Amino acid sequence: MVSELRARTLTWAEADPARHPFAMDADAARELTGHVEPLLPGADVGPADRWEWLATVTEFLVGRYGRWACGWNWSVGEGDTDGGIVEAWCCAHDSMTAPDETAPLVVEGLRQWRGWLEDLAQRFTDLAPPDTTLAAVDRRHWERACTRLVTVVADRTHAESGWYGHCTQVLGWFLACHGIDEDRAREIVENAVGGRFGSWIAPDTAVVDEVSTRFAGGVGGSR
Incomplete structure (x- = not known):
């Protein structure tokens, strides 16, 4: 197709x-x-x-x-x-x-x-950053947003075969929704996730925390 x-x-x-x-x-x-x-x-x-x-x-x-x-x-x-x-x-x-x-x-x-x-559109609104420049947003905001989005995608996909593909897409959508260029958003997400998720298994807390930290660091470097 x-x-x-x-x-x-x-x-x-x-x-x-x-x-x-x-x-x-x-x-x-x-x-x-x-x-x-x-x-x-x-x-x-x-x-x-x-x-x-x-x-x-x-x-x-x-x-x-x-x-x-x-x-x-x-x-x-x-x-x-x-x-x-x-x-x-x-x-x-x-x-x-x-x-x-x-x-x-x-x-x-x-x-x-x-x-x-x-549902995602509402979540993106609820997780919107404060009305300031993206680089000035507390990184903990981005970490929380990433954690919540990864968790809900893992739940809705049942973390089955290839679930992480849609998860990375949703994280990119979230960034694009809040004004980050599509290519830059893709780069941030790829650097954050980078093979840390796998099929048939939901990521544990430590993995999600690591991904969320890297995600926040990437957004903080965006201009």
């Missing part, structure tokens, strides 16, 4: 709910389900062909709602893409059955992904 359809490559500008209005009540969910169902193959389609149909659904959702919607199937553990938070969908291999059974899973996956983005 091309990078434009992979949630791993989303920037915060693309994912930020404030920039991309979205509402999904029961009526809207039924309507969307009706649009998705004709895009899906029959239950007898071979596993290798399901990826093509998966891309078709993702392209439709992205065209309708914006690129943020490509995360609808970023499921927990070893799904279509490792290390996400969506629990309604597993993967094209196991979740695609009859169209009338599969379409509601797509819609629920989208709702779960959007809910997560909205």
